[in-house]
Amino acid sequence: MKDLERFSGKTEQMKMQNDVVPPSSQPAPQQPQAQFVTITEEEAGQRIDNYLLRICKGVPKSHVYRILRSGEVRVNKGRIDQMYRLESGDVVRIPPVRIAEKASQAAVPGAEFAILHEDAHLLIIDKPSGVAVHGGSGVSYGVIEQLRAARPDAKFLELVHRLDRETSGLLLLAKKRSALTNLHEQMRDGLTDKRYLTMVAGDWQNARQHIKLPLHKYTTAEGERRVCVQAGGMESHTVFSLLRKWNKFALLEAELKTGRTHQIRVHLASSGFPILGDDKYGDFALNRLLLKADDSRGALKRMFLHAHQITFTHPETGKPMTINAPLPAECERFLVSLGKPQATAKR
Secondary structure, three states, X not given: OHHHHXXXXXXXXXXXHHHOOOHHHOOOOOOOOOEEEEOOOOOOOOEHHHHHHHHOOOOOHHHHHHHHHOOOOEEOOEEOOOOOEOOOXXXXXXXXXXXXXXXXXXXXXXOOOEEEEEOOOEEEEEEOOOOOOOOEOOEOOOHHHHHHHHOOOOOOOEEOOOOOOOOEEEEEEXXXXXXXXXXXXXXXXXXXXXXXXXEEEOOOOOOEEEEEOOEEEEEOOOOOEEEEEOOOOEOOEEEEEEEEEOOOEEEEEEEEOOOOOOHHHHHHHHOOOOEOOOOOOOOHHXXXXXXXXXXXXXXXXXXXXXXXXXXXXXXXXXXXXXXXXXXXXXXXXXXXXXXXXXXXXXX
8 A cells, every 4th residue: 555655656746747847948038138229300419318318217317327337328339428419310229228117007198288389399388287297206297298198199299398386377398309409598598588477465565676585495304395595505586577466465477587496486485475375385374265265355276376478589480489378267367356456567
């Protein structure tokens, strides 16, 4: 009986061994291969590091610079540094990189926005309040991702500048790299004129007032980006013009002389005139009261800051352009609810 049990055990063991596919017969996992990309005219002119950061979505910035330093990235079979500017026809070798997978990444829903101007070089839209311009910082997607999803045949579409999520109004996008580069140069050289409409709390006195306060960016313990007035910060300059004035509020036009993060919001808050509805730098108690109408005014459930006008030179024609975005309906209703202003600026 014991011999029979031993024989049965050996037979079962042999059967299990026969069921195992020898390692040599299993297909070897396919190794990721380097990519070779030919640079188009639209992609030419940008630095190699910026190009890689754009196309290698999900790859940490530190890793992109590491493969550049190590020489794994080649252009026309030669080594380059991160300052190299791509030319049309360049062949770029991009080594295999591991892209961090985002959990439950949903497809971006395509969307179009109110178009204020569009031609072969530019797209200018009226961005609603509450919509981010791009994904990141807890936001899955924004205007740029939605427009790309809605326009899958667009060869090039990039943000020329940014607006805060809570700010509505004019947003410029470039449809050609040459337009993007040209407009960036205009902004850097102070050749564009951007105007915003905003409503503040307080007794504003001056018809025209310059505010020059240095701004410093920092991150809160919760990871939120904030800005404060601080000596040694970035030089910042905003010009405010009084348009209408009521007992407790004032409607201002803000003219940006510099373009710092949250510049208008922080300049006003630090001067004692918080923007209505500003949930980062505003009067939080007042914001809560504004959510409901009372006998003296209607309700306001958003930040009253709107990019209403921009003037620039068209990157292709060289002609000056001024584009306007009307004040959103919710802001217009709030203005009307305040009744006749105590003072109205002569324009």
